Amino acid sequence: MKKIQFGFIGTGKITHSSATKILEHPSATAVAAFDLSTERLRELCSSFDIPNAYTSAEDLLSDSKVDAVYIATPNKFHAPHALQALKAGKHVILEKPFAMNAKEAEEVLQTVEKTGLTFMLGMNQRYTPDAQKIYSLARKGVFEDIHYGKAYWFRREGIPKLGTWFGSKELAGAGAINDIGVHMLDLCLHIMGNFEPVSVSGATYTKFGNRGLGEGGWGNSDREEIAFDVDDLSTALIKMKNGATVSLETTWACHTEEANRMNVEIFGTEAGASLYPAKLFYTEPSTGEYLVKETLQEPLLLPHCDRFHNFINHLTEGEELLVKPSEALAIQKILDAVSESSRTGQEVLI
Numbered sequence: 302m303k304k305i306q307f308g309f310i311g312t313g314k315i316t317h318s319s320a321t322k323i324l325e326h327p328s329a330t331a332v333a334a335f336d337l338s339t340e341r342l343r344e345l346c347s348s349f350d351i352p353n354a355y356t357s358a359e360d361l362l363s364d365s366k367v368d369a370v371y372i373a374t375p376n377k378f379h380a381p382h383a384l385q386a387l388k389a390g391k392h393v394i395l396e397k398p399f400a401m402n403a404k405e406a407e408e409v410l411q412t413v414e415k416t417g418l419t420f421m422l423g424m425n426q427r428y429t430p431d432a433q434k435i436y437s438l439a440r441k442g443v444f445e446d447i448h449y450g451k452a453y454w455f456r457r458e459g460i461p462k463l464g465t466w467f468g469s470k471e472l473a474g475a476g477a478i479n480d481i482g483v484h485m486l487d488l489c490l491h492i493m494g495n496f497e498p499v500s501v502s503g504a505t506y507t508k509f510g511n512r513g514l515g516e517g518g519w520g521n522s523d524r525e526e527i528a529f530d531v532d533d534l535s536t537a538l539i540k541m542k543n544g545a546t547v548s549l550e551t552t553w554a555c556h557t558e559e560a561n562r563m564n565v566e567i568f569g570t571e572a573g574a575s576l577y578p579a580k581l582f583y584t585e586p587s588t589g590e591y592l593v594k595e596t597l598q599e600p601l602l603l604p605h606c607d608r609f610h611n612f613i614n615h616l617t618e619g620e621e622l623l624v625k626p627s628e629a630l631a632i633q634k635i636l637d638a639v640s641e642s643s644r645t646g647q648e649v650l651i
């Protein structure tokens with residue numbers, strides 16, 4: 302069977318672990334890469350034996366050997382690179398966040414429709430065994446009416462390298478919420494099976510990065526002394542069409558007991574759950590005893606537990622993609638609304 306030949310656009314920190322996962326798949330190979338940094342480009346190509354190192358996206362995308370691209374550039378370039386790749390006839394797996402705003406994301410999705418190519422946003426948290434087990438229980442109706450979801454990721458010191466694009470509104474769109482909040486929000490709505498937001502009330506704060514505090518270990522880009530003007534803490538209440546609500550809290554830096562605390566909690570009328578690790582809470586009907594079940598025997602829908610394998614299997618054998626374009630767009634609309642609500646001080650209707 303023909304292998305899917307990958308090109309990599311952006312060869313920074315995450316691309317090394319992504320390339321490892323992609324190349325673990327027997328039907329994938331890496332044929333090309335591009336980055337503005339020749340040093341990071343050379344590093345990726347030599348680590349993974351990638352034969353063609355390009356100095357522009359155009360050159361990579363005009364290489365007929367490239368079937369699909371993985372895009373992991375700063376957020377500002379996500380939609381432009383995805384559009385360019387689709388127009389060149391390449392399938393796309395894109396890093397989160399989708400885009401700088403919903404208008405950009407919509408343009409990408411219109412191009413996906415027009416070209417008939419495969420596009421997926423790589424929401425890796427959906428693929429873990431624990432997430433798949435709780436998702437499967439939710440689809441079986443175990444929770445009944447899921448009326449509340451709580452999604453949070455608190456890092457005490459987790460700002461990617463200060464002075465890089467990560468801290469710039471112009472290059473990243475937003476800070477912690479676009480980097481880690483997006484994962485918890487996406488997973489929460491995925492488990493709830495509910496991507497119909499109607500309003501958002503949010504607030505964002507810039508309290509640590511702007512003082513040169515709170516740096517963690519992420520990001521390989523060079524320090525350029527770019528000013529930090531994005532959120533390092535945000536909070537939001539999202540109301541859904543069916544009356545359910547979701548709370549989202551995200552910090553890159555704050556004073557808190559644990560260095561890293563993240564979870565998605567699901568509240569249904571018949572059961573509840575938390576995701577990190579997977580636990581189910583319910584009253585056992587036969588005994589009336591309240592149970593906290595930590596060993597869940599649910600079979601995994603996608604035993605490979607990997608976003609890239611899902612994408613490659615979709616291309617080679619039609620495996621259903623776990624992340625749907627319309628879901629990615631709904632998440633982008635919520636992210637936009639949190640920023641707008643914080644800026645205006647008003648609830649934003651979607």
Ligand SMILES: NC(=O)c1ccc[n+]([C@@H]2O[C@H](COP(=O)([O-])OP(=O)(O)OC[C@H]3O[C@@H](n4cnc5c(N)ncnc54)[C@H](O)[C@@H]3O)[C@@H](O)[C@H]2O)c1
Pocket residue numbers: 310311312313314315316335336337338341373374375376378396397398423425465479480519520521522
């Ligand atoms: N799914 C996840 O859990 C996860 C984890 C980390 C990062 N990410 C996402 O991946 C993306 C990259 O993150 P990273 O940690 O690798 O960042 P990074 O700073 O380490 O790497 C970014 C790379 O992009 C290159 N670059 C900058 N502008 C470019 C352009 N116009 N064209 C081509 N290359 C360009 C830089 O030279 C750098 O090598 C971000 O969007 C981030 O949100 C996702």
